[in-house]
Amino acid sequence: MKENQSSFSIKNWSINDRPREKLLSKGKEFLSDAELIAILIGSGSRNESAVELSKRILASVDNQLNELGKMNITQLSKFKGIGEAKAIGIIAAMELGRRRRGEETPDKFKIRSSKDVFELMQPRIGELPHEEFWIIYLNNSNAVLQTLQLSKGGITGTLVDVRLVLKQALELNATAMILAHNHPSGTLKASEADKDITQKIKNAAGSMDIKLLDHLIVTEKTYFSFADEGLL
Template sequence: MSKLVIREWAESDRPREKLLEQGRRVLSDAELLAILIGSGSRDETAVELCRRILSSAQHNLDNLSKMEVIDLCNFKGIGEAKAISIIAALELGRRRKESIQIERPVLNSSKRVYEYFKYQLQDLPHEEFWVLYLNTACKILDKQLIGRGGNDFTPVDVRIILRNALNCKANSMILIHNHPSGNLTC
């Protein structure tokens, strides 16, 4: 009996499609590794091969991250390029763990927004229109320059603002623009 290759699996069971449909968190470690290596061997699918590799590392990603290229190349279906892909991905994960998380300020009042953003706009001779996209904790997810204009006008396209709000899953937005003339009534 021949093995069933991944492209013959039900779409909902294929690792790439599963990630797209259900998100990255539902995939097993073997399925995530299978996406990295792309293909298995004649005898086993990429997922089966990755299960075997993980089994040799006692299903422990820390143990797997200590393997060298030569160790991974001992598995039939893993060549140097696939071994390097696995090692590179695990190294990225290690670096992510040790990276310093920059604390984003809480922007829950107009005074805090002003203090955070005043240096961005204070000496400009023209108008600019910015949007800050916030999460539920009033911390910045993204900021975007929407328009740059003359000294008394700047164009704003609401569709751009809303599209980015949806893309970054913002809970709220803060709209900011300056008056280079200093006149707040116009």
């Protein structure tokens, strides 16, 4: 019986099949998602290797890393072999990956379409469980000067101070702006409140010769553009 249980240990695998050794000898790109997670958690349980445990966790979210990134400590800890410390390790790694995608864009990144805005903002707000309202400030070549979180709200809404929007635009000498906020519900329909704040900011910015180019509603996988839909 002891021999059978020990066979689940990665230490008994061929060196070429062990995740850490495989990364060292072949490189990170040769590891599967499960093998990378196995390195994070370090060990499995008495009856299951770290890799098999990782495969089971991934299977529970249809092998989607985005969905894994949404799991909390309680959900992860339901898997035998995953305690609080291992759950925290997985969550921290997922968050680092999300932040890496959402790092500030390189200097002179130019906005050419609503798709560019979505690709810029989705890593920041597309998967959040609450609403956030952001402003993208641009120069006269539509190059990004700054992306700024203006407010953070609850599940159903967030507050926007038009004065803060314009104050930052003037400090940056921005000539154009794009608004962006997320809908945690996944709904792409613009609410009356969304339309009202868009018009309010457009009118206020226009009085200072600052153009409002677009307003995007961002979800995990897609977006709604006010400009594309003729609402500006």
